[in-house]
Amino acid sequence: MSDTEKNIDKISGVATTGHEWDGIRELDNPMPRWWVWTFYATIIWSIGYTVAYPAWPLISSATSGLLGYSSRQELAATLDRVAADQADLRAAVGEKPLEEILADETLRRFAASAGAAAFNVNCSQCHGSGAEGSAGYPNLNDDDWLWGGDIEAIYQTIAHGVRFTGDAETRFSEMPPFGDLLSAQETQQIAAYVASLTGDPSDDASATAGASLFADNCAACHGEDGTGDQTFGAPNLADAIWFYGATEADIATQIRKPRHGVMPGWQARLGKTTVKQLSVYVHSLGGAE
Amino acid sequence: MLNQTEIERLEAEAVNSAKVRQPLYAPRKKIFPKRAVGRFRSFKWLVMIITLGIYYLTPWIRWDRGPYAPDQAVLVDLANRRFYLFFIEIWPQEFFYVAGLLVMAGIGLFLITSTVGRAWCGYTCPQTVWVDLFLVVERAIEGDRNARIKLDTAPWSLDKVLKRVLKHSIWLVIGVATGGAWIFYFADAPTLFVDLFTGQAAPVAYMTVAVLTATTYVFGGMMREQVCTYMCPWPRIQAAMLDENSLTVTYNDWRGEPRSRHAKKALAAGATVGDCVDCNACVAVCPMGIDIRDGQQLECITCALCIDACDAVMDKLGRERGLISYATLSDYNANMALATAGGTQAIDPARVRRDGGRLSDKVTEFHWQKIFRPRTFVYFAAFSLAGLVMLYSLLTRDRLEVNVLHDRNPQFVMLSDGAIRNGYTVKLLNMVPEPRIITLSLEGLPGATMHAVGVDLPEGRSLDVALDPDRLKELRIFVRQPADYVEEQDNRFTFVVEDKASSENAAYRAKFMTPEDGRR
Numbered sequence: 001m002s003d004t005e006k007n008i009d010k011i012s013g014v015a016t017t018g019h020e021w022d023g024i025r026e027l028d029n030p031m032p033r034w035w036v037w038t039f040y041a042t043i044i045w046s047i048g049y050t051v052a053y054p055a056w057p058l059i060s061s062a063t064s065g066l067l068g069y070s071s072r073q074e075l076a077a078t079l080d081r082v083a084a085d086q087a088d089l090r091a092a093v094g095e096k097p098l099e100e101i102l103a104d105e106t107l108r109r110f111a112a113s114a115g116a117a118a119f120n121v122n123c124s125q126c127h128g129s130g131a132e133g134s135a136g137y138p139n140l141n142d143d144d145w146l147w148g149g150d151i152e153a154i155y156q157t158i159a160h161g162v163r164f165t166g167d168a169e170t171r172f173s174e175m176p177p178f179g180d181l182l183s184a185q186e187t188q189q190i191a192a193y194v195a196s197l198t199g200d201p202s203d204d205a206s207a208t209a210g211a212s213l214f215a216d217n218c219a220a221c222h223g224e225d226g227t228g229d230q231t232f233g234a235p236n237l238a239d240a241i242w243f244y245g246a247t248e249a250d251i252a253t254q255i256r257k258p259r260h261g262v263m264p265g266w267q268a269r270l271g272k273t274t275v276k277q278l279s280v281y282v283h284s285l286g287g288a289e
Numbered sequence: 290m291l292n293q294t295e296i297e298r299l300e301a302e303a304v305n306s307a308k309v310r311q312p313l314y315a316p317r318k319k320i321f322p323k324r325a326v327g328r329f330r331s332f333k334w335l336v337m338i339i340t341l342g343i344y345y346l347t348p349w350i351r352w353d354r355g356p357y358a359p360d361q362a363v364l365v366d367l368a369n370r371r372f373y374l375f376f377i378e379i380w381p382q383e384f385f386y387v388a389g390l391l392v393m394a395g396i397g398l399f400l401i402t403s404t405v406g407r408a409w410c411g412y413t414c415p416q417t418v419w420v421d422l423f424l425v426v427e428r429a430i431e432g433d434r435n436a437r438i439k440l441d442t443a444p445w446s447l448d449k450v451l452k453r454v455l456k457h458s459i460w461l462v463i464g465v466a467t468g469g470a471w472i473f474y475f476a477d478a479p480t481l482f483v484d485l486f487t488g489q490a491a492p493v494a495y496m497t498v499a500v501l502t503a504t505t506y507v508f509g510g511m512m513r514e515q516v517c518t519y520m521c522p523w524p525r526i527q528a529a530m531l532d533e534n535s536l537t538v539t540y541n542d543w544r545g546e547p548r549s550r551h552a553k554k555a556l557a558a559g560a561t562v563g564d565c566v567d568c569n570a571c572v573a574v575c576p577m578g579i580d581i582r583d584g585q586q587l588e589c590i591t592c593a594l595c596i597d598a599c600d601a602v603m604d605k606l607g608r609e610r611g612l613i614s615y616a617t618l619s620d621y622n623a624n625m626a627l628a629t630a631g632g633t634q635a636i637d638p639a640r641v642r643r644d645g646g647r648l649s650d651k652v653t654e655f656h657w658q659k660i661f662r663p664r665t666f667v668y669f670a671a672f673s674l675a676g677l678v679m680l681y682s683l684l685t686r687d688r689l690e691v692n693v694l695h696d697r698n699p700q701f702v703m704l705s706d707g708a709i710r711n712g713y714t715v716k717l718l719n720m721v722p723e724p725r726i727i728t729l730s731l732e733g734l735p736g737a738t739m740h741a742v743g744v745d746l747p748e749g750r751s752l753d754v755a756l757d758p759d760r761l762k763e764l765r766i767f768v769r770q771p772a773d774y775v776e777e778q779d780n781r782f783t784f785v786v787e788d789k790a791s792s793e794n795a796a797y798r799a800k801f802m803t804p805e806d807g808r809r
Contacts, residue, residue, distance in 0.1 A: 131699075241704075
């Protein structure tokens with residue numbers, strides 16, 4: 001009597017695997033034919049697949065596959081295709097004047113989103129990812145502009161920068177350090193006057209005294225009423241937005257020894273089209289004129 | 290001299306000897322179902338016509354929705370992400386209605402299964418319906434069971450080749466028609482029909498048709514019962530749905546056994562004889578190729594064709610129908626107890642019969658009231674609840690919606706006059722296929738005004754926006770609150786949209802951020 005005969009299940013007449021667990025034995029039914037064929041087909045497929053596509057690891061690389069596929073190439077091809085799809089829009093942005101781009105809904109949207117991408121790469125380091133700025137770096141969302149907030153002025157600023165030595169057309173102005181010319185008391189009086197333009201000064205008497213000092217020393221650039229002048233980047237001192245702090249001490253510090261920010265000109269690096277896109281994006285932030 | 294008896298014969302056998310060798314895989318045993326005639330077969334023809342009719346004709350039903358929406362009654366518009374079902378239009382965010390339908394279908398299946406068993410498998414499952422359709426073709430070309438067996442075993446001849454080619458060609462045509470009908474649910478059917486034949490349709494349409502042609506042909510023509518037995522999980526699940534009061538196709542061995550091919554001879558010899566004459570009619574008609582007399586089994590799809598076959602035989606013999614019948618386990622057990630005298634003796638059909646040979650009054654038959662039992666009530670309640678909740682939410686759902694996203698960065702902007710400005714992305718959903726003009730206004734936030742970027746309207750507390758039919762409109766809204774009003778306060782306010790023509794409205798509670806928020 002052989003083992004095989006012992007392992008036949010009496011009820012079903014099918015052979016069992018011969019193992020037994022607590023009296024339970026497993027029937028050894030053959031596989032359905034379609035299942036076996038499918039299994040073989042997947043094996044054949046996998047062999048073909050590993051030949052056609054990158055698969056087998058080698059010591060420092062892997063087999064490249066007969067089809068020459070690579071995910072990097074696929075990405076490059078996708079990017080090329082996107083660039084080709086956008087070529088017309090990009091060309092239009094490059095050619096048309098900025099006012100026309102703003103008037104054209106499609107172009108404006110395209111330029112603003114392309115500009116947003118360029119902004120995140122090139123500008124967000126100083127101006128912040130939401131263009132919200134920080135001490136010394138202007139907030140581009142508000143309606144207070146040092147050098148002008150219309151689209152042409154914004155373009156000019158981005159293209160050539162501010163106090164940027166690498167560009168002859170850069171915007172330039174410098175406030176002299178009044179610490180050398182005025183006494184500490186005079187400086188304090190001017191600061192009190194400036195503070196009084198938008199709020200209550202610490203001392204009304206110094207503010208009154210500061211008014212004439214301001215007219216003599218500051219009004220030439222900042223204007224009689226302190227509203228500034230965008231042609232040479234003189235900030236508006238009669239509004240709620242302060243670049244280097246709003247307290248009288250902050251103002252006095254700035255009068256004694258002014259700090260000046262520098263922004264590089266971007267046209268040479270990014271090209272005219274991208275700078276135009278950046279301008280449209282900044283213009284779209286809500287404070288532009 | 291050689292003395293054979295000195296050498297002991299060892300108990301050994303080659304493991305691969307022909308006697309014990311097993312095939313590595315099981316070939317499909319061919320099934321040649323015989324044509325059945327009877328009540329259930331007629332009912333199945335009817336179900337087949339209705340289900341196939343629904344499948345093939347639904348995409349061609351038109352439904353007027355006005356000039357701004359498609360006029361196809363049932364349409365899954367993937368490109369525009371809209372799902373149309375007669376008077377219902379579903380946007381992607383309302384897809385839970387489809388989930389609800391699936392919940393209802395699931396519970397409905399439980400309900401049906403617990404009452405009438407695997408009715409889904411036997412009558413309405415696409416696999417069953419299409420196999421039936423393929424069998425109609427097979428029978429028309431190759432003849433009924435015996436002719437088909439003969440043809441199958443016959444050597445290849447011109448006649449056999451012609452018949453086979455014709456059969457497979459028609460199967461393929463059915464497959465193409467099946468795949469073809471499917472894609473009409475996803476695009477305007479008349480347009481796509483023309484495009485399909487002029488080569489203008491999208492490649493994905495042809496691919497879908499090809500894939501569904503292949504599956505229909507392979508599942509309906511080749512694999513048939515193997516799909517149910519090996520591939521489908523439902524037979525395994527359904528066993529858990531059945532209880533002793535569920536109707537299943539049952540061989541009533543309490544009146545059929547002992548079966549006998551030669552009843553008269555056996556009776557003359559004084560043996561007990563049941564109603565079953567062992568004619569195998571029930572096996573011959575079975576599309577699953579099983580013998581119902583072996584009892585309830587996984588492979589049985591309860592198509593009830595064996596009932597038809599057996600009833601015809603019983604009619605011929607002048608005996609009562611129902612040797613194979615829809616019966617519940619509890620009825621069966623009661624009758625079995627009757628026939629075996631409480632399980633103490635072998636089955637004796639005499640115990641279930643009166644003197645005249647008719648079935649006794651003591652035989653338990655199915656009563657329709659058995660359908661109403663706690664289990665089915667629970668299923669029905671769950672089914673109805675899901676349906677009513679969906680219906681209620683469908684009837685009261687908004688067709689005008691507003692969603693507001695506050696700018697993350699910057700959260701607020703101080704303007705030169707000290708006013709605070711917040712930016713919002715406001716999405717207005719016009720979910721009806723008609724253009725309309727809505728009014729967007731601010732509620733709360735004293736002193737505040739707003740304007741929409743790119744919309745040439747003066748700054749104010751409300752503005753009129755034209756919405757395209759069945760579209761979402763996205764607006765950039767700047768809300769500005771003058772410095773005098775910016776205080777520590779509850780800075781919540783509401784964007785209200787209203788369609789003044791239909792007085793539909795929607796609102797979104799939003800927050801206005803100020804430097805005070807940053808300090809807290």
